[in-house]
Amino acid sequence: MKVRIHVSLKPGVLDPQGRAVHHALEGLGYEGVNDVRIGRLVELDVADDTSDAALEAMCEELLANMVIENYRIEKVQP
Amino acid sequence: MKTAVVTFPGSNCDRDMQVALREVSGRDPVRVWHGDADLPDGLDFIALPGGFSYGDYLRSGAMAANSPIMRSVVKAAERGVPVLGVCNGFQVLTESGLLPGALMRNAGQTFICRTVELVVENAQSMFTRSYEAGETVRIPVAHHDGNYFADDVTLDRLEGEGRVAFRYSENCNGSQRDIAGVLNAKGNVLGMMPHPERAIEDVQGGSDGRRLFESVLGMLERV
Numbered sequence: 001m002k003v004r005i006h007v008s009l010k011p012g013v014l015d016p017q018g019r020a021v022h023h024a025l026e027g028l029g030y031e032g033v034n035d036v037r038i039g040r041l042v043e044l045d046v047a048d049d050t051s052d053a054a055l056e057a058m059c060e061e062l063l064a065n066m067v068i069e070n071y072r073i074e075k076v077q078p
Numbered sequence: 079m080k081t082a083v084v085t086f087p088g089s090n091c092d093r094d095m096q097v098a099l100r101e102v103s104g105r106d107p108v109r110v111w112h113g114d115a116d117l118p119d120g121l122d123f124i125a126l127p128g129g130f131s132y133g134d135y136l137r138s139g140a141m142a143a144n145s146p147i148m149r150s151v152v153k154a155a156e157r158g159v160p161v162l163g164v165c166n167g168f169q170v171l172t173e174s175g176l177l178p179g180a181l182m183r184n185a186g187q188t189f190i191c192r193t194v195e196l197v198v199e200n201a202q203s204m205f206t207r208s209y210e211a212g213e214t215v216r217i218p219v220a221h222h223d224g225n226y227f228a229d230d231v232t233l234d235r236l237e238g239e240g241r242v243a244f245r246y247s248e249n250c251n252g253s254q255r256d257i258a259g260v261l262n263a264k265g266n267v268l269g270m271m272p273h274p275e276r277a278i279e280d281v282q283g284g285s286d287g288r289r290l291f292e293s294v295l296g297m298l299e300r301v
Contacts, residue, residue, distance in 0.1 A: 013227065014252065016187045062144060065137055065173065067180040068227055 001048045002076040003055060007064045008039035039069075079298050081107040081123040084151065086142045091128035091165065091275065098275035099125065102291040112145040122298045123160050124151055126167030128220070128273060138181060138223040139169030148174050160204060160294050161267045165221055168259075168269035177260055177269045178236065179228035184221070185252025191220040193283060195247035196258050196272060200240045203261055204297050205268045208289035214247060215286035217272035224271040226253035226260075236260055243268055 009015050015037050022036035042063055046055075055073050064071040081099045085092040092109070099107045107125070108118050117124070131142035142148065148170070155161045155176050163171040171177040184190060193216050201211040209215065228236070233255055236242055244259035251271070259270030274287030 013182070014185060014225075016183050016185050016225075016252070020187055062136070062140060065140065065180050067172075067178075067229075068182060 001046055001050060002078065003044040003046055003050075004074040004076055005042040005044065005055075005059060005063050006039060006072040006074065007042065007059075007069050008037060008071075009068055010070050013068050079103055079105060079122050079295065080118070080120055081105070081125065081295070082110050082117060082121050083107045083125045083127060084110045084112065084147055085127070086112040086129065086131035086145065086166075086170075088131045088133055089127050089129035089166070091273065094273070094275045095125045095127040095164070098278045098287070098291055099123075099295070101278055102288060103295045110147060112142065112147050115146050115150070117147070117150045117154060121154065121159055123294060124154060124162070126151070126161070126163040126170050127275075128165030128167060131166050131170060134166075134223070137169075137173070139166060139171075139173040142166070142170045143173035143175075152176060155262070155267050158264065158266050160298070162205065162290075162294070163267075163269040164273055164275060165219075165224075165271055168271055169223065171267060171269040176267050177262055178232050179226055179254075179260065181223050181271070182225040182227050182252075183223055184225050184250075189220075189222045190224070190250050191218075192250075193218045193277075194250055194258075194272060196244040197247055199242045199245050200261065202240070203243060203265050203268065203293075205261075205290055205294045206243055207297070208293040216277070216284050217274055217287050218276045218283075219250065219272045221251070221271055224251040224253065226251075226257045226271070228254060233257075239263065241265075244270055244272070 018036040198209040245256040277287030
């Protein structure tokens with residue numbers, strides 16, 4: 001089973017990378033970009049019987065830092 | 079007195095830390111590898127050095143925090159053994175849960191490598207007793223991810239409990255409330271982004287870091 005873990009900074013946490021990219025997009029002339037937030041995509045290939053609880057534990061123990069980040073688990077249909 | 083320096087793959091200040099501990103304590107520290115399961119018996123002090131453990135992949139300090147030796151470091155810290163984490167070592171301490179908060183990318187996006195002024199906020203901890211409260215000291219920083227973040231409730235608690243050890247005179251990296259170093263609740267774990275081990279003798283440009291080691295190692299000597 002393929003699983004995508006989307007890790008993103010919590011709302012309100014300053015994202016200097018996102019801010020820099022936002023600035024660069026404006027520099028390229030793209031108007032109307034209100035905000036840019038940069039996160040991380042982690043793709044896992046796990047056994048089909050991997051439980052949701054196990055996936056959540058992986059996220060909270062290692063893949064996301066719950067102090068500053070949120071995560072979203074997406075199971076990808078083959 | 080028995081001290082130890084833990085080396086992770088990517089540590090690059092471990093030898094500086096070793097030299098600092100030897101200079102101040104008169105004895106060479108034990109060198110411990112990240113993959114070791116156990117710390118040597120009878121340790122009085124553990125240092126987690128700066129660097130880029132595991133290449134800073136995923137997040138700074140995240141994988142080091144889950145390395146075999148850190149399970150023993152956490153247990154030792156819970157027993158009251160003094161633990162100092164500098165720079166990447168601070169990141170490892172927050173990722174392992176020994177200290178609250180997290181270290182994020184510097185607000186200015188650049189790697190900062192220069193000597194900065196710090197204000198000693200708490201001069202009563204075992205790490206800072208050789209300083210005076212409110213004193214300004216000069217210690218080098220060298221980091222990309224030194225922007226200290228914690229939520230307001232945590233920050234209020236840290237300040238209320240006197241657990242902010244050092245603050246930047248001028249905030250170089252965007253850290254919440256100018257925080258440069260924090261203590262755990264028991265006061266035996268200190269994490270800080272600036273490098274006291276790079277300010278041991280005047281030939282390094284200053285010796286303000288030396289007193290931190292004199293504070294904690296001198297106290298152990300008297301025990």
